[in-house]
Amino acid sequence: MKYICFVPDGMSDLPVSELDGLTPWQAAKTPNLDKLAQDSLVGSVLTVPSGMYPGSDVANMSIMGYDPRKYYTGRGPIEAVAMGVPLDSKDVAFRCSLISTDGERLLDYSSGHISTEEATELIAVVEDKLGSREFKFYPGVQYRHIMAWRNGSIDLKTVPPHDIQDKEIAEYLPTGEHDEILRQLMFDSLDLLDNHPVNRRRRDLGKQPGNMIWLWGQGYAPNIPNFFRLHQKQGAVITAVDVVRGLGRAAGLKIIEVPGATGYIDTNYLGKAQYTVNALKGDVDYVYLHIEAPDESGHEGSIEHKIRSIEDIDRYVIPAIIDGMQKVDHVRLLILPDHATPVSLKTHKEGPVPFLLYDSSAPNHVSNIPFNEIALDEARTTIDDGTDLIGLLLNH
Numbered sequence: 001m002k003y004i005c006f007v008p009d010g011m012s013d014l015p016v017s018e019l020d021g022l023t024p025w026q027a028a029k030t031p032n033l034d035k036l037a038q039d040s041l042v043g044s045v046l047t048v049p050s051g052m053y054p055g056s057d058v059a060n061m062s063i064m065g066y067d068p069r070k071y072y073t074g075r076g077p078i079e080a081v082a083m084g085v086p087l088d089s090k091d092v093a094f095r096c097s098l099i100s101t102d103g104e105r106l107l108d109y110s111s112g113h114i115s116t117e118e119a120t121e122l123i124a125v126v127e128d129k130l131g132s133r134e135f136k137f138y139p140g141v142q143y144r145h146i147m148a149w150r151n152g153s154i155d156l157k158t159v160p161p162h163d164i165q166d167k168e169i170a171e172y173l174p175t176g177e178h179d180e181i182l183r184q185l186m187f188d189s190l191d192l193l194d195n196h197p198v199n200r201r202r203r204d205l206g207k208q209p210g211n212m213i214w215l216w217g218q219g220y221a222p223n224i225p226n227f228f229r230l231h232q233k234q235g236a237v238i239t240a241v242d243v244v245r246g247l248g249r250a251a252g253l254k255i256i257e258v259p260g261a262t263g264y265i266d267t268n269y270l271g272k273a274q275y276t277v278n279a280l281k282g283d284v285d286y287v288y289l290h291i292e293a294p295d296e297s298g299h300e301g302s303i304e305h306k307i308r309s310i311e312d313i314d315r316y317v318i319p320a321i322i323d324g325m326q327k328v329d330h331v332r333l334l335i336l337p338d339h340a341t342p343v344s345l346k347t348h349k350e351g352p353v354p355f356l357l358y359d360s361s362a363p364n365h366v367s368n369i370p371f372n373e374i375a376l377d378e379a380r381t382t383i384d385d386g387t388d389l390i391g392l393l394l395n396h
Helices: 031-038 056-063 075-083 116-130 179-193 197-204 227-231 242-250 269-281 293-300 303-325 386-394
Strands: 002-008 041-045 092-101 106-108 135-141 144-149 212-219 235-238 286-291 331-335 353-359
Touching (some): 002 056, 002 269, 002 303, 031 353, 041 386, 075 092, 075 212, 092 116, 116 179, 227 235, 242 286, 269 303, 331 386
Parallel strands (some): 235 286
Antiparallel strands (some): 041 353, 092 144
């Protein structure tokens, strides 16, 4: 038997007045998901334990079957694993986001979705001027980077930049042990980057600059059990973002790179689906397929982009997966967003999300409810602990 866990990140949402009280998911044209739901178990699940921040790191860890209350150490160290950043036991890894600011407000958490090439050039300047034996800066993908602090502190309160768009940054700077060091690094980076040629070119083109680093998500290197040893399944991860890639590597899962996977609405949807199916035709038993586009659209507050990303998932991903499943003897497919990212909030929202479970050899006709936020009120199957999903998928 083969297994697919497909996570369209942040796809769940809230009703919006511009759509006559529908959510973007409900307003999107999703004939393939609708048809699949007719043969599936549809329910709701709480992916993030009560009291924990509803981030993609915590939620995806839970969906993979690892209790974040036990194994979660921070977002920075998970992404550091993805990037191969060396961390000693006392080193602290921070997510180092490249943001746009006017010096007072956070204008864009993604620097206008800056390209990886531009961002790499900017982070190289930060490493050259601000890096030391104590602090090292590592370039990642687009606006997502890592800072490693040798013998650093985790006793700090930090805030994700996507939570504070258009707000005064002074109110959300790191606080706690040695916070003055981190604040100095952040404002020193603004002095370095604000007038950099990369940012001058971006402004000339009407784009947001990547003119400041934002440090958050600190923690020590994670240590989670090997997926194969737990489940006796050879697994793989397909994603464009380091937080999910890092979780996969920490769990001993194979990382499959897909050309054209961007983590945005222009990602290679069809390629991701095809690589998923091809992996199952080989020696891989379990594929964790992750698509970031709905989440990024939610953070943008773009109804248009969110609907487009959902419809592209339905148009390209679902048919390719269903077609591929017919060429594999027996497949179980689990689909769910990791959390809600409402366009009205531009950030993550706590609470349950809908899930769909399809078994190619035993279609389920009992649920008879749509696969969208309506399931949160109407589903008879509710799961209070997201870590139980792996058992449901693997039919333990």
